[in-house]
Amino acid sequence: MKDIGPVADLYRTELSRFEREIAGTTPAWMQQLRQAAGTRFADLGFPTTHHEEWRHTDVTPIVKTPFLTAKRGPDIAKAELEPMASWVGAGHLLAFVNGRFSPSLSLLKRLPEGVIAGSLEDSCVVSSGLLEAHLGQQAQYDDHVFVALNTAFLKEGAFIYLPPKMVIEEPILVVFASCANGEATVSHPRVLIVAGSSSRATVIESYVGLKDDLYFTNAVTEVVLGEEAVFDHHLLQQESRAAYHIGTLAVHQGRNSTFTSHSLAIGSTFDRSEVHALLAGEGGSCTLRGVYAATGRQHVDIHTRIEHAKPSCTSRQLYRGILDKQATGVFNGRIVVRADAHKTDARQTNNNLLLSEDAVIHTAPQLEIFADDVKCTHGATVGQLDRDVLFYLRSRGIDLEDARRLMTHAFGSELIRLIAQDRIRNRFTELLSRWASPSHSESLPA
Amino acid sequence: MPDPILQISDLHVATAGKEILRGLNLTIRAGEVHAIMGPNASGKSTLAYVLAGREGYQATAGTIRYEGKDLLIMPPEARAREGLFLAFQYPIEIPGMTTLQFLKAALNTIRKHRGLEELDAIDFLALVKERAQLLDVDVDFLNRPVNAGFSGGEKKRNEILQMTFLDPKLAILDETDSGLDIDALKIVAGGVNALRRPDRAMLLITHYQRLLKFVVPDYIHILLNGRIVQSGGKELALTVEERGYGWLEGPDTRISEEKAAP
Numbered sequence A: 001m002k003d004i005g006p007v008a009d010l011y012r013t014e015l016s017r018f019e020r021e022i023a024g025t026t027p028a029w030m031q032q033l034r035q036a037a038g039t040r041f042a043d044l045g046f047p048t049t050h051h052e053e054w055r056h057t058d059v060t061p062i063v064k065t066p067f068l069t070a071k072r073g074p075d076i077a078k079a080e081l082e083p084m085a086s087w088v089g090a091g092h093l094l095a096f097v098n099g100r101f102s103p104s105l106s107l108l109k110r111l112p113e114g115v116i117a118g119s120l121e122d123s124c125v126v127s128s129g130l131l132e133a134h135l136g137q138q139a140q141y142d143d144h145v146f147v148a149l150n151t152a153f154l155k156e157g158a159f160i161y162l163p164p165k166m167v168i169e170e171p172i173l174v175v176f177a178s179c180a181n182g183e184a185t186v187s188h189p190r191v192l193i194v195a196g197s198s199s200r201a202t203v204i205e206s207y208v209g210l211k212d213d214l215y216f217t218n219a220v221t222e223v224v225l226g227e228e229a230v231f232d233h234h235l236l237q238q239e240s241r242a243a244y245h246i247g248t249l250a251v252h253q254g255r256n257s258t259f260t261s262h263s264l265a266i267g268s269t270f271d272r273s274e275v276h277a278l279l280a281g282e283g284g285s286c287t288l289r290g291v292y293a294a295t296g297r298q299h300v301d302i303h304t305r306i307e308h309a310k311p312s313c314t315s316r317q318l319y320r321g322i323l324d325k326q327a328t329g330v331f332n333g334r335i336v337v338r339a340d341a342h343k344t345d346a347r348q349t350n351n352n353l354l355l356s357e358d359a360v361i362h363t364a365p366q367l368e369i370f371a372d373d374v375k376c377t378h379g380a381t382v383g384q385l386d387r388d389v390l391f392y393l394r395s396r397g398i399d400l401e402d403a404r405r406l407m408t409h410a411f412g413s414e415l416i417r418l419i420a421q422d423r424i425r426n427r428f429t430e431l432l433s434r435w436a437s438p439s440h441s442e443s444l445p446a
Numbered sequence B: 001m002p003d004p005i006l007q008i009s010d011l012h013v014a015t016a017g018k019e020i021l022r023g024l025n026l027t028i029r030a031g032e033v034h035a036i037m038g039p040n041a042s043g044k045s046t047l048a049y050v051l052a053g054r055e056g057y058q059a060t061a062g063t064i065r066y067e068g069k070d071l072l073i074m075p076p077e078a079r080a081r082e083g084l085f086l087a088f089q090y091p092i093e094i095p096g097m098t099t100l101q102f103l104k105a106a107l108n109t110i111r112k113h114r115g116l117e118e119l120d121a122i123d124f125l126a127l128v129k130e131r132a133q134l135l136d137v138d139v140d141f142l143n144r145p146v147n148a149g150f151s152g153g154e155k156k157r158n159e160i161l162q163m164t165f166l167d168p169k170l171a172i173l174d175e176t177d178s179g180l181d182i183d184a185l186k187i188v189a190g191g192v193n194a195l196r197r198p199d200r201a202m203l204l205i206t207h208y209q210r211l212l213k214f215v216v217p218d219y220i221h222i223l224l225n226g227r228i229v230q231s232g233g234k235e236l237a238l239t240v241e242e243r244g245y246g247w248l249e250g251p252d253t254r255i256s257e258e259k260a261a262p
């Protein structure tokens, strides 16, 4: 993994420039965190396909492209972001352009006493203790070079805090919009969510490209759930079709907490999305449902790891992939059951639909079970569109193209329809249906 | 005499390398209701599928004319758009697609083809409610994935519901009566009778004559071993009920008798 070459040097140069620029503007602990992560980044270097975790995902294009740290975004008009944000209604909106918080594009509503949902940087002043306690704790940068890189540039981001027992019905939308303007740029979005015991909230993280630009998004999200907290998470990946996206979602769950995540990945030319959930208290429940759809030469890689550390926790993973043309996909779902995590109930299912002969999927479950008295099941399927169903649709007058489109959409819809909130479910449905429409390989996600 | 909607001449059809239909002739004119009766494995569904254009059913000889045009070169969707409708013996499940979505997609495609405007959501729902009531279909089940977890009777009623939506010129009902209790049978028969029109023809495929008490055909044909061996009026159904199919078997029709269930 060593020998990281000129681009790693570039990142190091960028890092020192960055540190000089922001000298003295962030708390000392944050600067130390950045430094430790920066050192770790240099030690780790970029992975090659010899690295087990990166066997089917080659990061060479990222390593070879001299991405520069994104400048404060070109001022984008509210109208440009509107289609990416207004669907959720008039809820709380945190908007970022090229990783930088944009107060003017955000919609900061009055929130109940004690709730924080704003810029991480602003929160450093009043909530430094909270941030220090949690940032970098869930997303481990020790063994993950991209998390290390993100952490080395840690300064801005989104911070959401819910005091104990707080219930917020309206979803909070966090949009990371990118717009490279002809220069290959990189941003390192960071989200920290701390949900107090018995709190309840819904958050949507949305990554969107505003133009068909080449850029690199290297995101990290950390979620900490207190006892009995109930948290609904949603992730929309609609990056530009020329973009690279690497994202890590790290979740720490307290006793009897419930975490549910729905993701939809349709954008970017390259997507590596990881979820690491730690069921750290008894009785926790973690549900991950995701749909990934790729076409052309897109590559999409989902890596999950659910760790059952305590007894009587439940985990469910349900991922569906749709791969067309020469697209390649990877699903690697790991379930770890630690020695004293008896009465674990873990299930994992991955179904894939291949729409072309050239599309490829690598799917592999990874089970590491060190406890007795556990229920762990996994299953993976790879298939084509059902010919009988195709005929049934055609026998009703629907032409072949439309029949394929409808069936493709139906395949993903089976997961999407499980989203609890109407608006979010409708948005996911609409985006998938747009993806499945005949011109999907040419059109920009909007 | 009205023009023929369907003209089948000397049709031979093979599936999985085996010849199933072996020289079938049949003409159906507008306004007529025909029934095809025959024991299991006589080739009834094979005829239905070759008419609807299912892959794997190869017409090796003979012709099928539909409103004068060569049906065999038309893709399945073109046949449907031109008014051919098959109610499946075994309706197919579509996970992830609700019956409403399915109906809407089918209806709007056919409307578009016929130069009509697409129905908007409100008109569509109103139409669905009216038709569903007619067939005693619970509107709730229209929000469930097509045929998934439906009982046999629900699936059959769903087929007839689709038929009422697509306004066919030639409706082929493949054993729509099997698996229905008497109440459901009456409802389905009522739905079918309501669709009888001078410009529309029907082909009822059935094993038993049960359905034919409620939907009385103009002609009945007996299919045995891939050929129509007897044609007649509605009274033929009673003969079949009394005597079964055995009396019709000539020396050359006995080949696959051992496969035929009672």
Ligand SMILES: Nc1ncnc2c1ncn2[C@@H]1O[C@H](COP(=O)(O)OP(=O)(O)O)[C@@H](O)[C@H]1O
Pocket (backbone or CB within 6 Å): B015, B016, B020, B038, B039, B040, B041, B042, B043, B044, B045, B046, B047, B056, B259
């Ligand atoms: N797809 C198929 N593959 C192989 N054999 C088939 C297929 N479809 C029908 N057959 C055979 O063709 C014969 C006629 O079947 P079918 O048309 O379904 O009869 P029916 O509807 O009268 O019961 C049977 O022997 C059946 O096994």
Ligand SMILES: [Mg+2]
Pocket (backbone or CB within 6 Å): B044, B045, B046, B089, B174, B175
């Ligand atoms: Mg049959």
